[in-house]
Amino acid sequence: MTMTNEANAPIVSARDLTKDFTLGGSLLERTTMRALNAVSFDLYSGEALAIVGESGSGKSTSARILSQVHEASSGEVTYRGQPMHELIAQGGKRGFASRVQMIFQDPFGSLNPVHRIFYQIARPLQIHGKVRGKAALRARVIELLETVGLTPAAETADKFPYELSGGQRQRVAIARALAVEPDVILADEPISMLDVSIRLGILNLMMDLKDQHDIAFMYITHDIATARYFAERTAVMYVGHMVEWGNSDAVTQNPQHPYTQLLLAAVPQPGAQKHRDMSQYQHKADIPMWQPESTGCPFAQRCPHARAECSTRLPEVTRIAKDHFVRCYLYE
Amino acid sequence: APSKGGTLTVPVIATAFTKSFNPYIDNLNVVGGMIFETLAFTNVMQGETSLRLAEGYEYAEDYRSITYTLREDLTWSDGKPLTADDVVYTFELAREVPVYDLAGVLASGLVTEVTRVSDREIRFDLAKPDSTVHWDLNRYMPLPRHVWEQASDPATFTNPEAIGSGPVTEIEYVRPQQMEICRNPHYYQEDRPYLNCVRYRAFNDNSQIQPALMNGEIDWGSNFIADVEKTYVAADPENHHYWYPANDAIHLYLNTRQAPFDDLAFRQAVSVALDREAIVDLAAYGYPTANFFPGGIGDYYADYMDESLMEEYGWLTQYDPDRARQLLDEAGYQDVDGDGQRELPDGSELSFDIQVVNGWTDWVQTVLMITEYLQDVGIEANVNAVEWGVYDQSLKEGDYQAAINWSLLSTHPIQTFKEYYHTSRVGQTWHAGHGVHSERVDELIEDFGSLTDADAKQDTLDQLQRFTAEKLPFVPLFSNATWFQYNTSEFVGWPNAEDPYVHPVFYSTGNNTLIFNHLHKK
Amino acid sequence: MAIQAFQPATDEDTGELLEIRHLCVDYVSPKGMVRAVNDVSLSIRPGETLGLAGESGCGKSTLAFSIARLHKAPALISEGEIRYRGRDVLSMNKRTLRQFRWNEVSVVFQSAMNSLNPVITIGEQITDVILAHCKVRKKEAWRQGEELLQTVGLHASRMDSFPHQLSGGMRQRVVIAIALALRPRLIIMDEPTTALDVVVEREIMDELYQLKDRFGFSILFISHDLSLMGEIADRIGIMYAGKLVELGSADEVFYHPQHPYTRGLLNSFPTIHGPRERLYGIPGNPLNLLEAPEGCYFQDRCERCFSPCRTHDPEMIPVSSTHRAACHELAERTAG
Amino acid sequence: MTDTSLPIASSRKTPMVPSRLRQLLRNIAAFFQGNMSASIGGGVMALVIVACLIGPFFTAHAPDERVARPHVEPNAEHVLGTTRQGRDVFSQLLHGGRASLSVAFIAGAISTVISILVGISAGYFGGRIDQWLNFAMNVVLVFPQLPLLIVLAAFLGQVGPVVIALLIGITSWPWGARVVRSQTMAIRQKEFILAAECMGESRLRIVLVEILPNLISIVAGSFVGVVMYALINEAGLEFLGLGDPTVVTWGTMLYWAQSSAALYTGGWWEMIVPAVTIALVGGAMALINMSIDQVSNPKLKTGPHIKRWRKLNRIIQAKRQRGAS
Amino acid sequence: MRYITSRFLFYFVAFLIAISFNFLLPRIMPGDPVDALFAGSAGQLDPSQMDAIRAMYGFSEGPLWSQYLQYVKSVFTGDLGPSVLMYPTDVTTVLGFTFPWTLFLIGLGVTTAIILGLILGTIAAYKRGNWFASLFPPMAAVLSSMPAVVTALLVFYLFGLKLQWFPMSYAADPSLAPAWTAEYLGSVARHAVLPLLVIVLVSLAQWVMTMRNAMINVLGEDIITMAEAKGLSQSRIMLRYASRNAVLPVVTSVAMGLGFAVAGQIFIEIVFNYPGVGNTLLKAINARDYPLVQALLLLIVAFVLIGNFIADLTYLWLDPRLRK
C-alpha cells in the first residue's frame, strides 16, 4: 500500500502512522482521540506531496510527527530507508533537524518578534555549524535572503520582523528553513495567512527551490487548487485517515473517493451555476471524532453510497491507476 | 454631703470585655479594687495603712504570726455574710491554685497556716519572725466561698455575676467595647461610693485614648499621651487636668561581668556622660523626673533616700562630658586608631549594644539618646530593639551588655533592693542580672523582716543605697511618671499635687478604690 | 411582523437601494491620517449581489462598516455621501439610525465565533433584535426565533444552546438567521465564510442563495476569494489601497479585466480544472497607506506603469455601461 | 563569494552592537514619548531615586541625631521641620528613602526572579511540572499575604529592612508567576518556538533567548507591581511596629510620627511628609505600571490621536446635521 | 459540576495547608505567650505568678503528629480552647463577636468598591479620550497606591478628629445596646462611614482598572459591533453585552482583590479601633496569643477561600462555557 514512484526510492516514508491525543486535563475524565490512523505516505526528492483536507483532519499532526515535534503512537518513519529512531540515536535531534525542516502557516507567529532577521537566519547556520566565522556567517545569511528574493538583503537582515510585510516574513521563514540545507521541507499551510496577491509569489518560490535544490516538499493546505498547482502528488485526508492519494491531476480531475468528490464539488468556480446539488451530503451527520475504538470508514455517516460494512471495518487501500490510490469499499 | 450619682468613664486597653470578674484572673485590671477589696491597703504616698475589709491587724509578740480582724456585719454584694471562713477559704485556694497566690506567701512557705480564730478573726502563722508580711497579705482579696465553691475549676472561674465586696458589683451590661458596673447595694462603707456606676470603655492603645480624652469622653485617664499640655489641657483648660507624680525608677543596667562594664571607672563615665534632663525632656516627653539619686531608688521612695549620699556620690549623676572623657582617658580607654571611637585599654575594639523592647517607644528613644551622648565622649553604643521574649530571657539570664529596665515598685524599698541584689533572685528577675552581689548584702536583705525598729530598718536601707552608689551596677536615669489625667467637668475629688491623698494609679488595687470612693458629682 | 416601516425619501429616489458617492474614510492614527476608503462611488440595486474584492487592508471592511455607520474611533467618514433609498445615512439621528440598522441593513461578520456573544444563549441573541425593533411579546419573538433557525437549517431546540456548543458552520448559520430576522433589504456580508472549510462554505452559500431567492434581499458580499465571488456575485468591485479600481458585472470583470491589478489578482488563483501552467500573480508588496505615492497607487507593482501613473490619480473610466475601471492605460486606449 | 561579501560584512559589523543599545534606548524613549502618565510616573520616580541616592551626601544633618528642638516647624534650616525627637525630617526622608526603596527593589527583584523561574517552567514544560507549580502558585495566591506577613514579621521579632524585603519577596511571586505562566503558554504555542525546536535549539536557549525576551513587558509590569506592593507593605509593617524602629525608613518615620502623636500635637509634617512621599512614589509606580500595561496591550492606550478624532468627528457631525436640517 | 468539584477540592486542600502552617507556627517561632502577657502588663505581674499561668495554659504534650491530629480535630469541631489575651474566654467566642463586624465592613466595602469600580471603569472605557476617562484612571491608581494605613490616618485625622463629621472609633456607640432599632443601626451606619471610605479609596482603582481594561478589550470585539449593528439600545448593549463579558476578568481578579481588601482592612480596623478580626489579630500577635492568632489567621484564610469559591461560582454562572 505504498505510493510507488518507480524511478527512485523515497527519501522519507511513513508507514501506518497513528497518533493518539489524550483530551481533558482532569484525572477523572480522560478521552483519547485518534488524530491519525494508519497513515502511510512517501516523499521523494525534488517532488512535492500535497496534503489536503478539512480543518482537524490531521494534516499538521502528520507533519509534526515527521518533524519530531510529536512522537507517533505507532507506526514508523524512515529516512532514506533508515528508521527515524536510529537516525536520532546516531545524530541526535539536531542531526535530524539538519535534514528535515518545517515552514509554518503564520508568518506573523513563526518569527520571534524580538530578534532581527539576521539572527533568525543565522541561528540555524550556527546550530548546524554550516559556516565558520562571523564574516562567512553574514555572507551566507545575505546569500540566503537573496535566494528567497528579499533584496536589498543587507538591509533586510538588520530589520525586525515587524518591519516586514507578511509575504516578506514568509520568505524569511523559508530562508531559515533553507539555511540548514535540508533534504525535506514540511510546509504547513505556508500561504494560508498571506494576501492573495503574494501567495503565488511564495508558491512559485517554493516551486523553484524544489526544482533547483532537489528538495522533497510536503505541502499542507486546504486549498485543493494550489495543491494541484504546486505538488506532483496529492493526498486527501479525512478525520485522521488518508482516503485518497496519487498523482495530483488524477486526484483532482478524476476523484474517486466520495469525500474527495464532495470536496471538489464544493470548491468555488467562477461562472459555475449558482446552485449545485449538494443536498445528498447535507445535514447527514457531523464530522465524527475518531477514537481508538472507533470502527469503519470515517466518512460512512455522511457518505451517500454508504453500505452496512462501511461502519464496521476500515476499507483497504485500492490502487485504481498507476499512481492513484483510494480507501473505499466502492473500489475494493 | 457631696451630691450623689453619675457614671465615671474609664478607658481600658482591651480587645473586648467579657463577663469575667475573677480578681485573680484580671488581665484588664478592672476587677481588683473595684469589685473586690483587700483586707487592708498600704498607701505608700501617705506612708499609712488604709484599712479596708479589715478593722485592724496585729503581729504576735514574736512576729511569728499575724491576726486580722474583719469589720462588723460585712456582707457580699448578694447579701450573704462575709466572714473569716471566706478569708480562710481564699488562702486555701491560693495554696492549691497558684494564680491565686498573688504575692507568693504560700508558695514561698512564709505563711504556714491560715486559721479561723473567730467569725471575724483570722490568724496567719509564719515560718520565721517577719514584720513585713502584711505588705504581702494586703494584696489578697477575699473571695465569696459560697460562689467559688460552685465553680468546677477555680482556675478558670469567671464569677459571671460579679459577686464581690467592692464598691461596684451590679452589672448593668457587658458589651465587647464597653461595660458598666454599678453601686454595690451592700457596700460596707456608708454613703459610698458617691457615684452610681463605672463605665469601662475598650481602646486599642494610647493613641486612641488620646483623642477620646481630648474630646472629653473620658473622665479618668491612666495613659501616656503625647504633649498633654498642648493636646489634652488645651482642649478644655477649665476641666482637663493631669498630675504625673513619680513612679518606678528607670535605670540603664550594665553587665559588670563583661568588659568594659567590669570597670567601675567606665560605668561612672557612662553615668556622667548622660544629660538626664534632656533625656527626660525629649525622649520621655518631659513627664518623668530625672533621677539624680545614685542610691538605686527614685522619687517615689523619696522619704527613704539617704541624703548624705549626695555629697559623696552626687557627681555621678551630674551631666559632665569632660569628666567622662577624663575618667575614660585615665582608665586607659583611648582612641588609638584615630577613628573617633575609643578602644579598650588593651587596644581592642570597644562597642556594645543596649537592649530595649521593640515597641516601647519612649525607651527606644531614651536609648537612642544615650547612644548619642556616649558617642559624644567617644564610646560606640548601639540600640538593640528586640522582642519582649528575647529581652525577657537575656535580662533574666544576665546575657546582655547593657539594657534599659525598670525597678520593682512595691510597698517598701527593701523589696526593690531584694530584686537588685539578692542572690536568690538571680535568673528570676530582670533586675539581678548585672552581676553585683555579696553575702553581706544578702544578709542585710534577709534580716530586714525580723527588724522591728524603724531606725534599724532605715539603717539597712542606707547601707544598701551606699552599696549601690559605690558599685554603680546600673545607671539611674529617671523616675517614670504616673500617667494620670482627670476631667473635672462632672466629677471632683481627684488626688492632685495639692491633695496627694494617694498615688493615682488606676490599675492598682486599693489605689483605685480610694480614689473612686473619693469622687463625687460637682 | 410589526416592523415600523422605514420611510424612503421620495424626492431623490433613484431606484437604487443604496448609493455611495465619493466616500472617504480616514483613520486618525498616531502617525497621521490614513485614508482607508478613498473616493469610492458605487451603488447597489434591489435584489442584486455586489461583490467587493481586494486583498487584506484595502478598506473593504471599513467601507462595509461605514454603510451601517458602524465605524468607531478612530475611523472618520470625512467626505462623501451614503444614500439609502434616497435618504442620507450619514445625517441620520440616533433614533432613525437604530431603526435603519437591521430593519433595513443587517451585517454578517467575518467570523461567527467572534460576533456571537459567548455568554448569551442563541435564543436571546436572536430574539433581542426582534424585541428591539418590533412591538411583540417575548413568547412571540421566541417563536419567530425558532422559525428562523429552521429557515437556516438548524433545529429549533438550538435556541437554548450557547455558541460554544455549536460547530463553526452552525454558528455561521445562526449569524445568518439573525441577519434575516427583520427581513432587511440589504445584507452586508464581510467575509462570512473565510474561517470555514470549503464544504461548509459551500453548504452555507447554497442556503444563503435559497434564502435570497425566497426573500429577495440585496447582498454586499465582501471577500478576497475571487473564485467564490465569480460564482455568486452579479457585479464585482475590486478595491486596491482604499480605492475602487474596477467595477463591473461579474462576467466583465472576470473575462475582460481592465485594471492591471484585477488581472494580477485573477492570475493569482490556480484553478482545479484549468490547464496546469505557471501563474505569475502580482509582484511586490501591498501599499502602505501611510506612504501613499503621488499618482496611481498601483504604480510600484504595475509592469506597465508609465509617466502619467507617477503624477496623476487615474479616474474611473467607463468601459461599458456597466463596467468602469481606473487606469491611465485604459484612458490612453479609449482616448486613442 | 566570500570575498565579495566580506567588505559588506565588516562595514556592517561595527554599528551592530551599538545599534542594539540604541534600539533599547529608542524603545525606552518611545515608551515615555507621548505617554503622559508614563512620563509623570517616570519623572517622579527618577527624581525620588536620584534624590535618595545623592541627596544624603548633601544633607546638613544626620538623620538619626537630635539637631534641634522637637517639632520645629519647616523653616530655612529644616526645610521639612523636625520630628518630636528633634531630628531633621528632610534628611530622614532622603536617608529613609534609600532603605525603603532598597527594600522595595530587592523584594521586587526576588519576587520577579522566582516568578520568572516558576512561571516559565510551568508554562514551558507543561504537564506534571505545570500541574504542581500551578497548584503551588494558586495556593500561595489565595492566601492573604499581609496577615501572613504580619504574623511572620512579629514572630521573627524585630525585623530589619532586609528581612522585610526577603519576606515580601518570597511571598509575593505568585501573581507575577501566574501572568508569566499564561504568557509563556501563549508564546509556547507560537510557531517561532516550534520553529526553534525543529531547528534543534536547546531547551535552555529556547527559554532564555526565544521566550524570555518576549516577556519583558510583563516581567517589567510585575516587577513594578511588586516594588509598589513592597513599598506599601513595608511601610505598613513598620507602622504597626513590627520593623526595626532604629533604622530610618519611610515606614519607621510613620511609626515614630504615630507614636509621638504628631497629628495631635501639631507636628503634622512629621506624619504628612513620609505619608505623602510614599503615596507619591506609589502613585508614580502605579502610573508606570499602567503604561506598561498599555505596551503589552496596545488597545488600552489612549493617545492624542483619539482626542483629535473626537474633535474632527464633532466638526463633521455638526456639518452633516446642518446639511440635513 | 466537575469544575465546581475540582475548585472545591482545591480550596479544601489549600485550607488543609493553611491548617498545617498554622499548626507549625507557634512551634517553630520563638517567644512564649505568658512572657508576652507579662510584657503587656508592664511589670505588674510577679514572676512566680507567671509560672503558674504557664502551667495553667499547658501546651498539649505528646508526639507532634498526635498534637497535629488533635489540632485538626479541634479546628473542625470549632473547639479552639481559651484565648490567652482574654483568658478565660474561648477563642470561638472571641471570633463570634469580632468576625461579624469584619464581615460587615469588608463585605460592604468590597461590594461598594466593586460596584463603583465597575461603573467608573465602564465609563472610563466608554468615554475614552474625554477628560474624565483620561484623568480618572491614573488618579484612582495614584490614590490606591497609597498605603491603606496612610489613607486611613489621613481620613481619620481630617474627618474624624478635625472636622468631627463622623465618629473616630468603634463599630457603634458603645453606650447603645445592640438592637434592631433605628438609633443603633444609625449609629452603626455612621461609624462605618469612614472605614468604608478608606476601603473604597484603597481598592477602587484596582476594580476600575480591571474593568476598564476588560471593557476596552470587549468593546473592540465583534460582539459589540454586532450588537450595535442590530440596533439594540445603548443601555442593553452596555448591560447585557459589554458588561457581562467584561466582568469575567474582574471576577477572576477577586483572589488578589480580596487579599488586598483583607490587608487594608487590618489597618483600617486598627486606625479606627473597629472591633473586627484585623484589630484583634494585631493584639493577639503582640500578646503571642497563639490560639487566637491561629484561629484568626485561619478565619481570614477561610474567608478569602470562601470568597474565591463564591467568585468561582459566580464565574460559572456568568460564563456558560465552563458549565459541562
Ligand SMILES: Nc1ncnc2c1ncn2[C@@H]1O[C@H](COP(=O)(O)OP(=O)(O)OP(=O)(O)O)[C@@H](O)[C@H]1O
Ligand atoms: N497537542 C494536541 N493535543 C490534543 N489534540 C491535538 C493536539 N494537536 C492536534 N490535536 C487534534 O488532532 C486533530 C488533528 O489536528 P491537526 O492540527 O493535525 O489538524 P489539521 O488538519 O492540521 O487542521 P488545520 O487545517 O486546522 O490545521 C485535531 O482534532 C486536533 O484537535
Ligand SMILES: Nc1ncnc2c1ncn2[C@@H]1O[C@H](COP(=O)(O)OP(=O)(O)OP(=O)(O)O)[C@@H](O)[C@H]1O
Ligand atoms: N483602528 C485603526 N486604526 C488605524 N488604521 C486602521 C484601523 N483599522 C483599520 N485600519 C487601516 O485601514 C485599512 C483598511 O482596513 P480594513 O479593515 O477596511 O481592510 P479590509 O479590506 O477589510 O481587510 P481584511 O481583508 O484584512 O479584512 C487598513 O490599511 C488598516 O491598516
Ligand SMILES: [Mg+2]
Ligand atoms: Mg494544521
Ligand SMILES: [Mg+2]
Ligand atoms: Mg476586513
